[in-house]
Each structure stands twice: as C-alpha cells, then as structure tokens.
Amino acid sequence: MQDEFPRYRCKEWDAEDPLADLRDRFVIADDQLIYLDGNSLGRLPAATPEHLARLVRDGWGERLVRGWPTWIEWAGRIGDRIAAHAVGARPGEVAVSDSTSVNLYKLAAAALDANPGRRTVLVDAEDFPTDRYVLQGLAEARGLTLTMLPSDLDEGLDPRTLIDALTEDVALVVLSAVSYRCGALLDMAAVNAAAREVGAYVLWDLSHAVGSVPIELTASGADLAVGCTYKYLNGGPGAPAFLYVRRELQQRLRQPIQGWFGQRDQFAMGPHYEPVPTLDRFQVGTPPILGMAALDPALDVLAEAGVDRVRAKGVRLGELIVDLADAWLTPYGFTVASPRDPARRGSHVSLHHPEALRISRALAEAGVVGDYRAPDRLRLGPAPLYTRFVDVWDAMDRLRDIVERRAYEQVPGEPSRVT
Amino acid sequence: MQDEFPRYRCKEWDAEDPLADLRDRFVIADDQLIYLDGNSLGRLPAATPEHLARLVRDGWGERLVRGWPTWIEWAGRIGDRIAAHAVGARPGEVAVSDSTSVNLYKLAAAALDANPGRRTVLVDAEDFPTDRYVLQGLAEARGLTLTMLPSDLDEGLDPRTLIDALTEDVALVVLSAVSYRCGALLDMAAVNAAAREVGAYVLWDLSHAVGSVPIELTASGADLAVGCTYKYLNGGPGAPAFLYVRRELQQRLRQPIQGWFGQRDQFAMGPHYEPVPTLDRFQVGTPPILGMAALDPALDVLAEAGVDRVRAKGVRLGELIVDLADAWLTPYGFTVASPRDPARRGSHVSLHHPEALRISRALAEAGVVGDYRAPDRLRLGPAPLYTRFVDVWDAMDRLRDIVERRAYEQVPGEPSRVT
The missing domain is CATH 3.90.1150.10 (Aspartate Aminotransferase, domain 1)
Structure with a gap:
C-alpha cells in the first residue's frame, strides 16, 4: 500500500x-x-513575541494611559484588516471584540429584537456547542422556539433541510460556515439568499473557516457573522473574537449589552445610553489590548499568503x-x-x-x-x-x-x- | 505658603x-x-514583560494546544488570588472573565431573574457610565424602573438617600465601592445589610477600589461584585475583568449568556445547556490567556505590599x-x-x-x-x-x-x- x-x-x-x-x-x-x-x-x-514585547514595553510601560488614543482605534483598525484579508467585508463592517460566544449573543439578540413577531430560530443540531447553548438561552428568555435542524455527523447540514424549515416565522438562522466536527463547508450565498426570501436574518459563525477558506461576506449578501482569531488566524490562546454587521443593517440593530464603548460621545459620560450610529455600537467594554496586539503580526502572514x-x-x-x-x-x-x-x-x-x-x-x-x-x-x-x-x-x-x-x-x- | x-x-x-x-x-x-x-x-x-514573554514562547509557542489543561484553570486560580489578596472573598467565589461591562450585565441579569416580581433597580445617578447604560438596557428589556439615586458630584451618594429608596419592590442595587469621579468610598457592610433587609441584591462595582482600599466581600455580606484589573491591579490596558458571586448564591443564579465555558461536562458537547453548579457557570467563552497571564506578576506585588x-x-x-x-x-x-x-x-x-x-x-x-x-x-x-x-x-x-x-x-x- x-x-x-x-x-x-x-x-x-x-x-x-x-x-x-x-x-x-x-x-x-x-x-x-x-x-x-x-x-x-x-x-x-x-514576529509575535517581539511585537508583543514592544507593545508592553513602549506602549503600556512608557506611553501608559497616553497610549489610549492609539489603542481605542484598534477594534476597528484590526477589524478592517480581517475584513480585507480574511472575510471579504467592507471597511467599517468588522470589529474585534469580546469572545465569539459573547459576540454571538449580542448579534443574535439584536437580530431577534429587529425581527419581532416571528417565533422561530433555526440552528444546526450539530453546530458548535456554544452557539446552540447561547441560542437556547435567548430563545427561552423570549419564549421562542429553537429548532435544531437534523444534520449528518459526517456530511454536515443538507441545505434542503434548511430550505424546508425556512418559513415566514423564522426570525434568525445561525450556522457555521465550516462545521467544527466534520468540516462541512456551506454555500453561504445560497443560504443568505434563501433566508432573505423569507425575511430571516442569518448569523454566521466563521470560527472554523476564517483564515483557511475564502469568505465573501459582502458578495454573498451576509447579514451578520462572528468568528474566532485563535485558530487559523493564529492570534494566540483565547485571542479576542470579531464580529461583522452588514453596513446597511448597523443602524437598525441594537445589541443588549449597552456598554460605554458603544455609547455616542463616550467620554462625555452623559446620563442616557445612545448607541453610536456605526459598528462601534456593538462594542461593550474596554477592549483587550494585549490580545489584540497579537493579531497584527498574525494577519501580516495571512495577507502575504x-x-x-x-x-x-x-x-x-x-x-x-x-x-x-x-x-x-x-x-x-x-x-x-x-x-x-x-x-x-x-x-x-x-x-x-x-x-x-x-x-x-x-x-x-x-x-x-x-x-x-x-x-x-x-x-x-x-x-x-x-x-x-x-x-x-x-x-x-x-x-x-x-x-x-x-x-x-x-x-x-x-x-x-x-x- | x-x-x-x-x-x-x-x-x-x-x-x-x-x-x-x-x-x-x-x-x-x-x-x-x-x-x-x-x-x-x-x-x-x-516582572511582567519576561513573564508574558515566557508564556508566549514556552506556552503558546511550545506547548501549543497542550497548554490548555493548565490555562483552563486560570480563571479560577487567578480569581482565587484576587479573592485572597484584594477583595476578601473565599476560594471559588472570584473568577477572571470578560470585561467589567459584560460581567456587570451577566450578574445584574442573573440577579433580576432571581428576584422576579420586583419592579425597581437602583443605581447611583453619578455612577460610572457603563454601569448606568448596562442597567438601562436590562431595565428597558424587562419593563423595570431604573431609579437614578441623586448623588452629590463631590461627596458621592448619601447612604440615607439609598435607605429611603430601599423598598420591597427593589430587586437590585448597583453601586461603586469607590466613585469614579470624586472617589467617595461607601460603607459596603451597611449597604449590604440594608438591602438584605428588604430582599434586594447588591451588585458592587469595585473597579476604582480594588487594589487600593481593603475590601471584605465575605465579611461585609456582599452578594455580587465585578471589577477591573487594569487600574490599581496593574494588569495592563484592557486586562480581563473579574466577577464575584457569594458561594451560597451560585447555584441559585443563572446568567443569560449561556456559553460553553459555563456548561457542565463542557467537552462532552452535549445537546442541552446545563450550567456548572459552581462559579464557572458565570464564564462564557474561551478565556483570554495573554491578558490573564499579566495578572500574576501584578498580584505578586500587591500580595507583597x-x-x-x-x-x-x-x-x-x-x-x-x-x-x-x-x-x-x-x-x-x-x-x-x-x-x-x-x-x-x-x-x-x-x-x-x-x-x-x-x-x-x-x-x-x-x-x-x-x-x-x-x-x-x-x-x-x-x-x-x-x-x-x-x-x-x-x-x-x-x-x-x-x-x-x-x-x-x-x-x-x-x-x-x-x-
């Protein structure tokens, strides 16, 4: 042999x-x-060890709090790099933020709130656990039905199963572009088109796809996505995640965790929350600068490849x-x-x-x-x-x-x- | 002069x-x-630069994914260090997790869900913006009344104002132990006792206190707390935050972001979310290892002092x-x-x-x-x-x-x- x-x-x-x-x-x-x-x-x-060492020494150690005018732009700046080199999105559509699970919660909740009256959420029954668990919590809290689409352990979700389940009652579909277990790759454009036809939002989990397969969020008509940066993006253990919201949707959606980094005129520290009109409204708390810094050298390699x-x-x-x-x-x-x-x-x-x-x-x-x-x-x-x-x-x-x-x-x- | x-x-x-x-x-x-x-x-x-460099080189670079059996304990291990050296809590009551804002959301939501029927949330009108904004979002989503307690810009909240507002309708009180603007320090034990008398939970934001004033969460009878590690704890820009849940409350509270790090038997990846019976149920996604690593040398100095x-x-x-x-x-x-x-x-x-x-x-x-x-x-x-x-x-x-x-x-x- x-x-x-x-x-x-x-x-x-x-x-x-x-x-x-x-x-x-x-x-x-x-x-x-x-x-x-x-x-x-x-x-x-x-390149990462020296890049991080420099941030720690020259940024934190020397610039101290005066580093923030630079760092505060990183969620969007590095998001734009992920958009350009990894997920096919436009500037201002991707931000680095929180963990994949927290981002999934934010965007799923925002989509559900923007699609009231509909009672059904669809998810691949074999999707990554955190996705299913987060949606279970959201569906229970809102009295919605979470339908687990039967999916083959080895072949992934049959698109026909999804099409059959897509009705006018579906508010949101959550799917992984690449299945964590078997690696099945879905046709994102076909799913987006089918969902749009019935008025459902699609939220993609790109964790097992990003950095290994070409993703075209804009061209495929994707609404929403989240993803992780510690797998094929080489961002390091527990590196911060990213989120994507289609430009045209940003002002229509509001996420539930109303932190100060999503606030318009943040440092005025005014009495009432009023979300920034842009993607920044999906940010929450102070962004993790050490973790973010490791993404730059990692993206350099991907961009070159x-x-x-x-x-x-x-x-x-x-x-x-x-x-x-x-x-x-x-x-x-x-x-x-x-x-x-x-x-x-x-x-x-x-x-x-x-x-x-x-x-x-x-x-x-x-x-x-x-x-x-x-x-x-x-x-x-x-x-x-x-x-x-x-x-x-x-x-x-x-x-x-x-x-x-x-x-x-x-x-x-x-x-x-x-x- | x-x-x-x-x-x-x-x-x-x-x-x-x-x-x-x-x-x-x-x-x-x-x-x-x-x-x-x-x-x-x-x-x-x-000590932090070399400590981080070693984690990056020997941990991520060499151990690779095999580092996780160690790293997965850090949320609790470092939490226990914060408990022992900074906030006066017992082992298993403090975990490092997410940002302060996200933790505040999780614990406030958990407390509100555990105190159904009550319609009022109290917050210092001059509390740090993210706290007020997060609560506004939670109160609106649940149809509750968020009462902003009038507070003096220079003197902080008068405890009598709080006592007067504490009724049987209050589900939750959110206060900062030290006010971000004027630095007013509240008597935590007195507040905890007064709130307990009417059956309200108290959620403390320790961000501007931890590492600079002694805090006795257990002895003061505190229910819930969150805090930041990049101020007096010297954890670095955007360092991960921590949360505290009194041991006796942990099984009674459920937080809304049902991520896989809060799941019992996490790597069985079973079909239904069932939260861990311990503090781990307040974790969500993969913890930020680089950011967490910086907390150890920082806590060493505080412990020594x-x-x-x-x-x-x-x-x-x-x-x-x-x-x-x-x-x-x-x-x-x-x-x-x-x-x-x-x-x-x-x-x-x-x-x-x-x-x-x-x-x-x-x-x-x-x-x-x-x-x-x-x-x-x-x-x-x-x-x-x-x-x-x-x-x-x-x-x-x-x-x-x-x-x-x-x-x-x-x-x-x-x-x-x-x-």
Whole structure:
C-alpha cells in the first residue's frame, strides 16, 4: 500500500509549494512534533513575541494611559484588516471584540429584537456547542422556539433541510460556515439568499473557516457573522473574537449589552445610553489590548499568503489525509467522517473510529497532535500556512502504526476536562 | 505658603515609607514623568514583560494546544488570588472573565431573574457610565424602573438617600465601592445589610477600589461584585475583568449568556445547556490567556505590599493632595471635589475648576499625567505602590505654576474622543 503514496512525493510537493517559505514565519519549537491542531489553536507567528514585547514595553510601560488614543482605534483598525484579508467585508463592517460566544449573543439578540413577531430560530443540531447553548438561552428568555435542524455527523447540514424549515416565522438562522466536527463547508450565498426570501436574518459563525477558506461576506449578501482569531488566524490562546454587521443593517440593530464603548460621545459620560450610529455600537467594554496586539503580526502572514493560496493548499492537504486514510486505515476500522468532495469541506478532516479518544492520545504520545471530538472522531487540521505535505504523510504513517500495533489499548479512555 | 509644606518633608516621608522599595518593582521608563493616573491605567510591573514573554514562547509557542489543561484553570486560580489578596472573598467565589461591562450585565441579569416580581433597580445617578447604560438596557428589556439615586458630584451618594429608596419592590442595587469621579468610598457592610433587609441584591462595582482600599466581600455580606484589573491591579490596558458571586448564591443564579465555558461536562458537547453548579457557570467563552497571564506578576506585588499598607499610604497621599490644594490652589479657583474625610475617600482625589479640561492638558505638557472627568474635574490618582510623596508635591507645584501663569489658556479646550 505504502508504495502507492511514497513519502518522497510529499517532499516534492513541499519543494514546489508556493507557501513553503511561510513555515519559517512561525515558531517551530520542536521540529519532531507534527502539529495538526491549528484548527484549535494556531501556531505562534515568529514576529509575535517581539511585537508583543514592544507593545508592553513602549506602549503600556512608557506611553501608559497616553497610549489610549492609539489603542481605542484598534477594534476597528484590526477589524478592517480581517475584513480585507480574511472575510471579504467592507471597511467599517468588522470589529474585534469580546469572545465569539459573547459576540454571538449580542448579534443574535439584536437580530431577534429587529425581527419581532416571528417565533422561530433555526440552528444546526450539530453546530458548535456554544452557539446552540447561547441560542437556547435567548430563545427561552423570549419564549421562542429553537429548532435544531437534523444534520449528518459526517456530511454536515443538507441545505434542503434548511430550505424546508425556512418559513415566514423564522426570525434568525445561525450556522457555521465550516462545521467544527466534520468540516462541512456551506454555500453561504445560497443560504443568505434563501433566508432573505423569507425575511430571516442569518448569523454566521466563521470560527472554523476564517483564515483557511475564502469568505465573501459582502458578495454573498451576509447579514451578520462572528468568528474566532485563535485558530487559523493564529492570534494566540483565547485571542479576542470579531464580529461583522452588514453596513446597511448597523443602524437598525441594537445589541443588549449597552456598554460605554458603544455609547455616542463616550467620554462625555452623559446620563442616557445612545448607541453610536456605526459598528462601534456593538462594542461593550474596554477592549483587550494585549490580545489584540497579537493579531497584527498574525494577519501580516495571512495577507502575504493570500487566502486563495491558503485554500488551494488546504484542499490538497485534506485530499492527502482522505487518500491515505482510505488506503491505510480502512482495514483497521476507520472511516472518513467528513465530506469527500473537497469543495464541500474546510481545512480539517475527521476520521471515525470507535476508539478515537484513545487513538488521539496514543497519537499525541507518538508526537502527532490532532484532537478528539465527541462522540468518536479524530480530527486532523493541517493548517496550510505551516503544515507540510510530508507532515501529513508522517502523521498518517504513525497513525497507521498505532492501529496496526493496537498501541492505543494501553492508553486511558476516560474523558478529561480538556481534550 | 510653600514653606508650610516643604519638599524635603516629602523626601523624608518617602525615606520612611515601608512601601518605597516596591517602586522598583515597576517599570519607570521616564523618571521625569509624574504619573497620577494609576486609577485609569496602572503602571507596568517590572516582572511582567519576561513573564508574558515566557508564556508566549514556552506556552503558546511550545506547548501549543497542550497548554490548555493548565490555562483552563486560570480563571479560577487567578480569581482565587484576587479573592485572597484584594477583595476578601473565599476560594471559588472570584473568577477572571470578560470585561467589567459584560460581567456587570451577566450578574445584574442573573440577579433580576432571581428576584422576579420586583419592579425597581437602583443605581447611583453619578455612577460610572457603563454601569448606568448596562442597567438601562436590562431595565428597558424587562419593563423595570431604573431609579437614578441623586448623588452629590463631590461627596458621592448619601447612604440615607439609598435607605429611603430601599423598598420591597427593589430587586437590585448597583453601586461603586469607590466613585469614579470624586472617589467617595461607601460603607459596603451597611449597604449590604440594608438591602438584605428588604430582599434586594447588591451588585458592587469595585473597579476604582480594588487594589487600593481593603475590601471584605465575605465579611461585609456582599452578594455580587465585578471589577477591573487594569487600574490599581496593574494588569495592563484592557486586562480581563473579574466577577464575584457569594458561594451560597451560585447555584441559585443563572446568567443569560449561556456559553460553553459555563456548561457542565463542557467537552462532552452535549445537546442541552446545563450550567456548572459552581462559579464557572458565570464564564462564557474561551478565556483570554495573554491578558490573564499579566495578572500574576501584578498580584505578586500587591500580595507583597498587603492592601492594608497600600491603603495607609494611599490615605496619606490623598491628604497631601487635599492639603496642598487648600494651601496653594484655592486662590486660583480650585475647590476640592472629593470627600474631605479620608475614611470616606478612595485613592484618588478630584479637584474642581471651570477650566479643568485645559488645565489637565497643560499639566500633561508639564510632565504630570492626571486626567479629566466631565464636567469640570481634574482627577489625581497617586497609586500607592509606585507613587512617592515627592511626586505629589512636584505635581501640585507644577499645577500651581500653570494656574499662576494661566498657562492653560494656550491649550485647546475642545473635547477629544479619549480624555
């Protein structure tokens, strides 16, 4: 079998890869470690430590409070960079703010309040947990029905399921552009058009898509979106999230957390809340400057690569995982748990195995970091900016070795708090 | 006049100051700059740059996603440190999370939902803007009455005004332990007791108090609190905030933003939100690890100083400002705009002058950073951990010089977006 996919072929692909040089733009602390979890926490860009050190030393340490006239613009300035380089939005449509979950709450609440009388919210039943939980809370508080659209664990949501559920009673649809578990990629423009036809808002969670697949929020007619910056955007652990509100909607929507950073003439500190007419109305409290600062060097690398080239490489990395899984792992009870059509798949691939939790741990012990997702999926996310084809080959080779030797049987199978 | 308060006396006080050595634990980039705005953004602790660099390099860069089993405990671990060293709470009662505004929203909403049938929310009419705005939003959404308690700009809220307003219809009282403008310090135990008598919850905003005055949340019978870590706690620009929920209340309260970090058995990623029985239910999204990391070295310094010694020095620094203002500035139209009784005042002092905005700018040009607060207050916050008595003397001397020469008349008086 191995002969069909010789390792030297991957070496050749790496040699020809137009993004190959960008690997040096990241810290590779341990060259023996194969890191296929950039979809959970992206690697550290090499420029980030000094960039952060400078902010801490010259900004906080020296400018002190006098740094704020600069920092106060960062939510919008860095948002505009994300808009330009990652999500296809116009200036003034993206802001860095809070966490993905808090942003989802703000925008979902704003959309529901702007669509009164409608009683239904739609969400993918297999959507990322925080999205479903946040919506459950909002729906319960408002007496609305949250409909969980049945979705295939391996294939994602069938668009027809959504179309069938879209009625004039739907206020809001929340979907992930790329599914966290199986990586299914939705046709955003088609969903936006169908929802608009019945007058429903669509709120996209871009967390598992942004920085790995081209997103065109403006061109696809998207209303609202949120996303995370610590995965393919390489912003660091718990980096601040972003939100997008279509320009034409900004004045019509009001979010429920009326903080002073959303207030018109903020430092007048007047008696009554009156939201800024622009996107700033979706800000709440003092923005996290340290976390934001790490986004600049990370976006520099993405901008240089260009998300189209990232995507092209991501497709090939994914195909390699699928091909090697078919060839090497099927005999050991693995099945591909992601869409097989690369046009319908983001940059990670899930593999199903009844012992996925133990196997993912044995794989980590063998120097390959992927991750496990309930109920029984091994998820491999080869971030194109720093993952080589040969890394994928080696990872799959070690995986094959583990299941061949049943080495995972020695590994504990209890769930941990953090997997 | 000057003879009454000779500068050498301040030098003597500094020489005897038991906290004097702690100034070296902070980065003093420019020894000529007098920084009296630690109540807005605290100085950079000297240990912080290397501490952050190590987290970035060894944590993010090397441990990568495998850092999470450690990081996921930080919200509670660092919360417990704040509890022990700054706010007098028990383990498991304080967590680092989100921004102060978002935390205020979460806890206020939780308290209102736990006190149904009552129609009134009380807030100090002169409370920090974000607190008032957040409550306005919550009250409007629930059809409740938000009563703005009249409060003196210079003296703060008269406790009798609060007592008179406390009826069986009050669901929630929101107050700042130390007023952001005038620095008035409230008797928390008395307020908590009075509110409990009528069955109202009290939510304290500790932002302008924490790290500068001793707070005893448990002993004072406090229900709920939020606070910021970038002022006297020296956590850095936009550092993550904290929240406190009295242990006995935790299971009774549910907050509205149902994120996955509040979910029981989080990584099972189950279908329905079921909040953790502990304080973790007040968490929402992925916590900001970079921002949190900066809190450890900052808390080390506070722990070493001890908040009682910080307070003792803070009182003396405040007294010095008041005494010098009386002696030197009264002839030029200044009045003290803070309580004169040091037992009723936090660590900052406000001075009233019709030209306060221009004067604060002229003062900055003269190398003294204080700040301006609408409508016409100059606010001076001599953070005790790194501010010397001689710094206050020099600042007041320069201030006197500016008003003596009317130098502020050359300075623009238009409001800026950031003051």
